[in-house]
Amino acid sequence: MKKRDLILIVAILAIGLLSWGALELAKEEGAYVVVTVAGEEVARYSLAEDGEYELNGGTNILKIENGEAYMVWANCPTLGKTRCTHQGKISRTTEKITCRINKLVVTVYGAEDPDVELIG
Amino acid sequence: MKTKKVAFLGLSIALAMILSFVESQIPALVAIPGIKVGLPNLVMVFLLYKVGWKETVIVSIIRVALVSMLFGNVQTMAFSIAGAVLSLTGMILLKKLELFSCIAVSVVGGVLHNVGQIAMACLVTQTIGVATYLPVLLISGTVAGVVIGLIGGMLVKRLDKFKF
Numbered sequence: 200m201k202k203r204d205l206i207l208i209v210a211i212l213a214i215g216l217l218s219w220g221a222l223e224l225a226k227e228e229g230a231y232v233v234v235t236v237a238g239e240e241v242a243r244y245s246l247a248e249d250g251e252y253e254l255n256g257g258t259n260i261l262k263i264e265n266g267e268a269y270m271v272w273a274n275c276p277t278l279g280k281t282r283c284t285h286q287g288k289i290s291r292t293t294e295k296i297t298c299r300i301n302k303l304v305v306t307v308y309g310a311e312d313p314d315v316e317l318i319g
Numbered sequence: 320m321k322t323k324k325v326a327f328l329g330l331s332i333a334l335a336m337i338l339s340f341v342e343s344q345i346p347a348l349v350a351i352p353g354i355k356v357g358l359p360n361l362v363m364v365f366l367l368y369k370v371g372w373k374e375t376v377i378v379s380i381i382r383v384a385l386v387s388m389l390f391g392n393v394q395t396m397a398f399s400i401a402g403a404v405l406s407l408t409g410m411i412l413l414k415k416l417e418l419f420s421c422i423a424v425s426v427v428g429g430v431l432h433n434v435g436q437i438a439m440a441c442l443v444t445q446t447i448g449v450a451t452y453l454p455v456l457l458i459s460g461t462v463a464g465v466v467i468g469l470i471g472g473m474l475v476k477r478l479d480k481f482k483f
Binding site: 200201203204207208211212214215216217218219222235237238239282283285286287288293295297299300302303304306 | 350351352392394395398418419420422423426427430439440443444445446448449451452453454455456457458461465
């Protein structure tokens with residue numbers, strides 16, 4: 200390994216770590232998840248209520264339990280790790296589950312987020 | 320193209336496909352989509368240094384097309400192509416500069432693969448927030464790139480006598 204290699208590697212790692220840290224620090228307790236398909240909001244669920252929801256006409260099933268949301272089922276054929284059902288539980292603001300094949304994103308918003316108007 | 324070279328590139332495609340499959344069977348350690356070792360990139364790094372960039376591009380594109388047809392669909396193919404094209408372009412350019420060794424070339428390949436896939440995901444989902452996955456992927460892509468670069472470098476050195 201040359202010295203230049205090391206500088207490049209350290210630089211990329213530093214950018215990654217700093218932006219990761221900044222994102223983690225900015226996270227707050229979430230209140231709602233917003234479901235978007237191709238950028239359009241299609242549904243919004245409170246994290247305070249447990250429930251199981253069919254999204255996007257049945258392509259994905261989202262479960263909310265104990266203030267955390269996670270995907271329990273999806274119809275996409277993606278291999279292994281990129282599957283939305285493997286993306287874990289989300290509960291803090293800006294955390295999201297992405298199902299790129301169905302163009303679907305579930306994002307957590309906080310109670311005081313200005314663009315979240317409480318519906319119903 | 321000599322027969323020997325055709326046969327070798329065919330073998331490379333087969334190996335890259337097997338590595339794609341092996342990688343897909345490794346369970347995810349963290350709940351972030353896109354974290355992977357990039358095993359098929361080992362073949363690309365080797366070909367880039369041993370054979371040439373044109374052959375590397377051909378092998379990579381055929382591998383992506385075949386793997387998508389076997390295990391994915393048209394949409395997964397678009398993602399794989401976005402990652403592969405960006406990754407290969409970066410690696411080829413960086414190698415032409417001749418400033419870095421194959422470790423840095425492989426790191427840039429790994430990171431750009433992730434960048435390409437995330438850019439594609441932002442485009443498809445029409446959600447810029449998908450880019451919040453990027454910092455973690457920069458780190459994982461770099462670590463994976465170092466591993467692949469080290470192994471690739473060793474292979475190139477040890478298979479010094481092979482000429483294609």
